[in-house]
Every structure is written in structure tokens, then in C-alpha cells.
Amino acid sequence: MIELVNVYKRFGTLQVLNGVSLTFKTGENTVILGKSGSGKSVLLKHVVRLLDPDDGSVLVDGKNIGDFKLHQLMEYRKTLGFLFQGAALYDSLSVFENVAFPIRRHTKTPDKEVEDQVMEALGWVSLTNAAQKMPSELSGGMRKRVGLARSLILKPKVMLYDEPTTGLDPITSNEISDLILNLQKQFGTTGLIVTHDMPCAFKVADRAILLSEGNILFDGGITELENSNEPLVKTFYETSVAKRPELSL
Ligand SMILES: Nc1ncnc2c1ncn2[C@@H]1O[C@H](COP(=O)(O)OP(=O)(O)O)[C@@H](O)[C@H]1O
Ligand SMILES: [Mg+2]
Numbered sequence: 415m416i417e418l419v420n421v422y423k424r425f426g427t428l429q430v431l432n433g434v435s436l437t438f439k440t441g442e443n444t445v446i447l448g449k450s451g452s453g454k455s456v457l458l459k460h461v462v463r464l465l466d467p468d469d470g471s472v473l474v475d476g477k478n479i480g481d482f483k484l485h486q487l488m489e490y491r492k493t494l495g496f497l498f499q500g501a502a503l504y505d506s507l508s509v510f511e512n513v514a515f516p517i518r519r520h521t522k523t524p525d526k527e528v529e530d531q532v533m534e535a536l537g538w539v540s541l542t543n544a545a546q547k548m549p550s551e552l553s554g555g556m557r558k559r560v561g562l563a564r565s566l567i568l569k570p571k572v573m574l575y576d577e578p579t580t581g582l583d584p585i586t587s588n589e590i591s592d593l594i595l596n597l598q599k600q601f602g603t604t605g606l607i608v609t610h611d612m613p614c615a616f617k618v619a620d621r622a623i624l625l626s627e628g629n630i631l632f633d634g635g636i637t638e639l640e641n642s643n644e645p646l647v648k649t650f651y652e653t654s655v656a657k658r659p660e661l662s663l
Contacts, residue, residue, distance in 0.1 A: 433629065444622070446606065494572050578614070
């Protein structure tokens, strides 16, 4: 279980997180919504400890990750998978080698087993046929799926997705959303999903959080969010849907 306790973070004079407290429940998909610049990526980076809070703490199974020694931090990070915005593949490596990269770096797995694990991970994203291709030969959606296979190869307990469907067409976005949902169902993976894509949010969310002005403006079901009468929540929802007119059919 991952818990943010009264987390404050600012950059210069810009207060980005203003006392955020939040528990991510094991096995649940939490969608994190909010305008551009509202601190969604900053929040995810605290979970990975790429950023430290100015005040407050991030607890994992009750332990403050800010107190972790380097080896504890490394062990903890192995339980996480992340698909970050703009996460690039290694252009000079084949799809197979891209996906194999985390196993080769973090473990001493024999080649035959590496191959089995890579092919299994490529199977999850329906790309076994693309193993020998180079990233430059792939479409944007395929590259995203390779990135996903690479972040899944070590079978993380928690997956962090930062705008996983941004820049993809609606059909490919829907495939990525299906994958996020399948991983949760098949492996019980906890998902933290930052997205602007409301169809994706509707598909994958057990719970939705809306960040605004450094605080949590809404925390609840996505249908509740859709029906909220709170003016700021309403405005956010309506502008998000307006950007995707096919939703309001
Ligand atoms: N490392 C950093 N240094 C300075 N400012 C940052 C840094 N990271 C994020 N910010 C600022 O914090 C705010 C929130 O950023 P971010 O979490 O990336 O927003 P978003 O909700 O769009 O993901 C933005 O104004 C951004 O410019
Ligand atoms: Mg962001």
C-alpha cells in the first residue's frame, strides 16, 4: 500500500503540492486527473522518489521511503513499473533487446529464460511477431506497447502510467486502456494512471482523483465525478469532455 501523508512540494515560488494526503489501495486503478501543470507528474515522481517532499512523507507498507537506504530504494523501485511521458525506446536496440533490458540490468537470468520472459511480455501486448524489428519500423502505438512490455517485464506490483495514451489515435488509445485493465485483472497490479483521456479514465478507473491548486478537489468514482455539482469539478469535467466530442454522443 502506498500512502502520501500531507505532502508539500514547491519549485521556487510555485507551490505545486499543498498538503496532499492520499492512499492508493492495493489492486485498485486510480486515475489522476487535473489541468496541465496541476502537479500530476510531480505527484507520481514522489511515489518513485524521483522527487522528495519539502514536507510530509510517502509511506510504502507503512515505511517512509524518504528514510530508505540506497539498496532499499532499489529493491522498492523493482516492485514498480513506469510508463512515463515521452519514455523512449533505445533506437539502436531491437524490440527484443529493449524489452530484455531491465532483466539484463537487474538480474543474472540465463539467456534462455530471458528469451522466455521477453516473449511472454511481448505476448501481453500482442507483439511477439515484432521481436526482431527496430523501433524505427514501428507505429506510435506499437512503440508505446513495447514500452509497456519493457516496464512489465519484472512483473511490478504497482504500475505508474503518465499519460499513456497521449499522442495516440482513439483506436490505439483504446487498446492501451484495455491493456491497463487486463494487467490489473490478470496480475492484480495496482495502477496509478495520469491521463487527460476521458474514455481511458472511464474504462480503467476504480477511483478518480482530481488535483487542483495543489490539493485534491475530488476523490471518488468516475461516474460521481461526471455527475458532480461542485462547480470546479463540473468545469473540469465539461472542458475535458469537450475536447473529446465523441464522448457526449
Ligand atoms: N523539476 C522541476 N523544476 C521546476 N518546476 C517544475 C519541476 N517539475 C515540475 N515543475 C512545475 O510544476 C508544475 C506541475 O508540473 P507537472 O506535475 O509536470 O504538471 P502536470 O499536471 O501537467 O503533470 C508545473 O508548473 C511545472 O512547470
Ligand atoms: Mg504531466
